[in-house]
Amino acid sequence: MTPDPALVRELRESLGPAAVLTSAESRVAFECDALTAHRQIPDLVVLPSSTADVQAVLRVATRHGVPVVARGAGTGLSGGALPVEGGLLLVLSKLDRILEVDPRRRIARVQPGVTNLAISEAARPHGLFYAPDPSSQVACTIGGNVAENSGGVHCLKYGLTVHNLLAVTLATSDGELVTVGSPTGEEPGLSLLPLFTGSEGLLGVAVEVTVRLVPTPERIELLMAAFDDVARCADAVGRVIASGILPAGLEMMDSLALRAAEAFARCGYPQDAAALLLCELDGLNHDVEHQLRATATLLEECGATSVRVAADAAERARLWSGRKSAFPAVGRLAPDYYCMDGTIPRRHLAAVLERIDAMSKQAGLRVANVFHAGDGNLHPLILFDAGHEEELHRAERLGADILELCVEVGGTVTGEHGVGVEKLGPMCTQFGADELEVFHAIKRAFDPPGRLNPGKAVPTLARCADYGALRVHDGKLPFAHLPRF
Amino acid sequence: MPGHDATAELVDRVREATARRAPLRIVGGDTKRFLGRDVQGDRLEVAAHCGIVSYDPAELVITARAGTPLSEVMSELAARGQRLPFEPPSFGAAATVGGTVACGLSGPARASAGPLRDYLLGVRVLTGDGKVLRFGGEVMKNVAGYDVARTMAGAFGTLGVLLEVSLKVLPAPPATRTIALELDAVEALVRLEQLAATALPLTASCWTGGTLSLRFEGTARTLDEVESRVGGWVVEDADGFWRSVREHEHPFFRDRLPLWRLHVPAASPLAPAATDTLIEWNGLQRWCVGGSQPLFDSAAVGGNATLFRADAPVEGVFARPAPALLRLHARLKEIFDPAGVLNPGRMYAEI
Structure with missing residues (x-):
């Protein structure tokens, strides 16, 4: 759809000509986010450089009655930043300034286009970091993290985005600025900060975000436990948590996922294992020492065939590299994959994995499992070939069945990727x-x-x-x- | 598990109140009536709607009906080596878990564990038009739909009658130790700032009357190391001390009206006039007595003040959000309680 010339002219007058993209070549780059199955070339792309620009765009859009879709880095997995026909795409990547890092108050105040990792890098000289770490943290922006309430490998201990925010200034659809939350962490009145967090860009556009920073732990250790049975591995997860140990991360991979990751990253995973558990412990030296021993003993009791402690930071990074590249690694096994994101109560892990296995066989599609076991957040990856339309439908049906299973056992259809258009x-x-x-x-x-x-x-x-x-x-x-x- | 499901009776009462547009004052244990503006209305008793619905220690979640005594929840958790991480005050034996969530109060551990709302995973709530809705759930990660559950924390019942709450729980630490240091308030704030920047397991702090008390948690070896690094002396009956701070039984709070609660950003300086104060949460929460000076002191540093206990009913108890935010409050109230019968005016006249 060709945008109204008056709309384009007003936007260019407000933001300058370079901030409004209308050519087909420049717009096509924004046709989808990381959910590539859904595509829509935006009619108009606008790149504001300031909060005032964002407000101006929203006011112009209001005058013209045009829908607005905000986008950060486009790493979202549910189509939240998919353009809407007849609308404009508000790309926030130029709002990328870190406005303040205050080590005394342990906060950072940033613009929405700052990447997740950049915050931790700016905080590192002060012995601090920003805890939520989605696997796309190199690229994904804090504005997108707020919109999706992003998680990550370490949210078992450190919480989701919502637990690490102090305040968000947002522009409402008519361009007015409102701040939810408070630098004190206790906002007067109703708790609107959690309501806004994870609202997927439907309630407002975040233009400034104040996050909490936490001290870097004194010691970090990583355990890798191999199991010859998926159910035993799944049960070990519950046993670790029930024992009173709270790992920084507790991740599980099944044999299809761990073999793909090994082939991709050469990270040293045992190829014959039916399931693998990665357990990271952090904290003070003595506490970690105590937890390390207790966890190793417990995993052996749970039937682990091998338990290995990463010797140093380099090995720890190598073992994590397999987990962090598991999605692209699995992606090499088939032309396409479909990533699910249900969360279930941990006690059902073993049974749900068994059901997924049966459903996968019945559908005739392979499913690799790689997930945040500690908080019950599953990521079944359904392998298929989108070139065959029937197979695509079969994959979508299997995905819907898996999510219904998650709801049936008391869980949710999305733990951290959002609903977007996909769910x-x-x-x-x-x-x-x-x-x-x-x-x-x-x-x-x-x-x-x-x-x-x-x-x-x-x-x-x-x-x-x-x-x-x-x-x-x-x-x-x-x-x-x-x-x- | 034992208990009683009074959903049907509560639904009838609320529907009837909405039909008559007759306001209701929602009551759990009636232990926190002093907090907030006065509500004129018929009592809606929730205490009979009680009982723990599910608790599996391996899930780190407990679900209880709103009328369940807070003490029952806490003792059930303690029996399995777990606890509510935000250490809520009860202000009386009759306190219920629903009232605790509705008032959104956190205790001494707030400084390290975060506020109550961080641990609220899901709710069942009865709206003003008599619908029973469920938001959130019992799982740690859930981004399906807007996070209505967390918005209910600290809403004082103005958005609905809580029927059931699911709270994330955490294991209790292997050991705990409280260390006291003799410091004046300014020195104490500096010390707290330094400690908070380390990875030391400081879980609670309290300064009053020239003494800074610090609670650390971890293994015994860690605590020995902490003790040698921090100095000071070990406090006997530390549990009793922290309970007295949490429940306002400490001498600082005794017969001290009006009592103000200040929330200020981290590393805020001590206001010049604030000599008679009790400081918690590594400096983020400060209690003072009398006058209206606390209002100005907190506003000056970007914080906010609550008239926590007054000597007579007053108009303004909580700091007022900006006008645009208050308009959003009113629109949310309209969604959940269109007839305005649920605890009207408890927070602000507008909701």
């Missing part, structure tokens, strides 16, 4: 019509005209009616009271 259907499984109506009302409270990232994150009830019609279980029709379209 709108499965959202209908997790929430009833009343909850979804509340979500839509919250959207209207923040963004009355529905201008920001429309159509994402929360399915319409009509969509759920359609989705339910496709997925009738045991004769029970979800959203049975709703009219079918």
